[in-house]
Amino acid sequence: MQDVTTLGFMQLLREYGAPDLIFTEYFRVHGHSTLERHIVDSILFHNTDKPIFAQLIGESVPDLERTVESIFSQELPVAGIDLNMGCPAPKVYKKNVGGGLLRDPKKIEEIFNCLKKCTPNYFTVKMRIGFECDKHFNEILSLINEYEIDLLSLHARTVKGGYKSEVQYEYIKDAARYLKCPVLANGNITSYISAEQILMDTQSQGVMIGRSSIRNPWIFKQIEQHLTGTKVFKPKLKDVRCYINDLYKMTKETSRDERARINYLKKFLNFIGTSVDKKGEFLYYSRRCQNQSEINKVADRYLINKGNAELDYPNEPLTGLIARPNCEI
Ligand SMILES: Cc1cc2nc3c(=O)[nH]c(=O)nc-3n(C[C@H](O)[C@H](O)[C@H](O)COP(=O)(O)O)c2cc1C
Numbered sequence: 408m409q410d411v412t413t414l415g416f417m418q419l420l421r422e423y424g425a426p427d428l429i430f431t432e433y434f435r436v437h438g439h440s441t442l443e444r445h446i447v448d449s450i451l452f453h454n455t456d457k458p459i460f461a462q463l464i465g466e467s468v469p470d471l472e473r474t475v476e477s478i479f480s481q482e483l484p485v486a487g488i489d490l491n492m493g494c495p496a497p498k499v500y501k502k503n504v505g506g507g508l509l510r511d512p513k514k515i516e517e518i519f520n521c522l523k524k525c526t527p528n529y530f531t532v533k534m535r536i537g538f539e540c541d542k543h544f545n546e547i548l549s550l551i552n553e554y555e556i557d558l559l560s561l562h563a564r565t566v567k568g569g570y571k572s573e574v575q576y577e578y579i580k581d582a583a584r585y586l587k588c589p590v591l592a593n594g595n596i597t598s599y600i601s602a603e604q605i606l607m608d609t610q611s612q613g614v615m616i617g618r619s620s621i622r623n624p625w626i627f628k629q630i631e632q633h634l635t636g637t638k639v640f641k642p643k644l645k646d647v648r649c650y651i652n653d654l655y656k657m658t659k660e661t662s663r664d665e666r667a668r669i670n671y672l673k674k675f676l677n678f679i680g681t682s683v684d685k686k687g688e689f690l691y692y693s694r695r696c697q698n699q700s701e702i703n704k705v706a707d708r709y710l711i712n713k714g715n716a717e718l719d720y721p722n723e724p725l726t727g728l729i730a731r732p733n734c735e736i
Pocket residue numbers: 408409410411431432433462491493533562570593594595596615616617618619
């Protein structure tokens with residue numbers, strides 16, 4: 408995830424339980440693109456011992472080819488190349504890259520043909536079910552078989568559906584049944600329980616988890632424990648308090664400026680805050696913090712004080728939450 412799966416977050420996940428496969432933030436590929444240093448560093452130094460795939464976003468076949476060659480000529484230790492065909496940001500899809508590619512199966516074919524040939528190890532694809540609708544879905548699945556793509560991560564929404572529309576898991580089931588390669592189910596998998604349910608429902612070979620790993624960095628470990636019949640680690644609110652400390656330390660990587668660090672931290676707190684208190688007070692107050700000491704005060708109050716430390720951190724985000732004040736901190 409752009410601006411989330413940084414080197415710092417990968418290293419943090421190494422401590423909390425890394426996923427079996429990791430996908431980098433995307434390298435932007437265009438006429439004068441070079442490999443972004445911070446993504447290269449995440450490949451070099453994540454130290455999770457897990458295979459990592461370099462994700463590319465772009466539509467120019469020669470530039471994609473040049474980028475893959477550059478990755479391998481520098482001997483970056485990637486397990487493969489992943490093509491982004493899902494990004495829904497208008498400024499991205501308007502350039503016909505990311506999710507924008509889903510409107511153009513001919514272009515997809517050219518890219519598959521090239522990247523399959525020039526990638527010496529695995530070539531994988533991340534996509535949605537279509538741009539506005541599923542018009543080209545079956546055709547793209549055929550191309551995935553024809554060009555022997557090695558793995559598909561399928562976010563079962565359209566590009567226009569953004570991040571909130573209903574996830575249509577039946578498309579993942581169809582893809583898993585039809586494709587020769589493994590399929591990772593993606594979209595709103597929020598806990599080890601829902602991961603198991605979606606694996607069963609879709610018969611996919613695995614799950615890809617995005618936002619819920621921000622809310623709950625233990626999720627990958629929990630899924631593995633649950634599926635292997637081992638006791639599942641259940642974090643307490645005091646563990647979440649430590650997680651926030653770790654996140655704050657991690658922000659040092661992004662900036663030295665306290666204000667910028669706090670703003671970056673708030674991206675993560677926005678997800679964590681969906682599971683702390685039913686009234687959304689943690690969310691309300693943490694959004695208004697200006698510095699580390701204010702964050703610490705809010706985090707201590709809701710995660711440690713008044714016996715909260717030993718309370719379970721909910722498996723799932725709390726529903727019906729409105730971030731609102733109740734009292735002075
Ligand atoms: C902040 C953010 C950044 C993202 N960046 C990327 C990205 O760079 N590449 C990608 O394939 N998907 C990206 N995604 C999409 C996620 O990988 C995932 O497909 C989507 O969030 C749905 O899964 P989830 O419900 O588990 O989060 C991003 C999502 C978010 C919220």
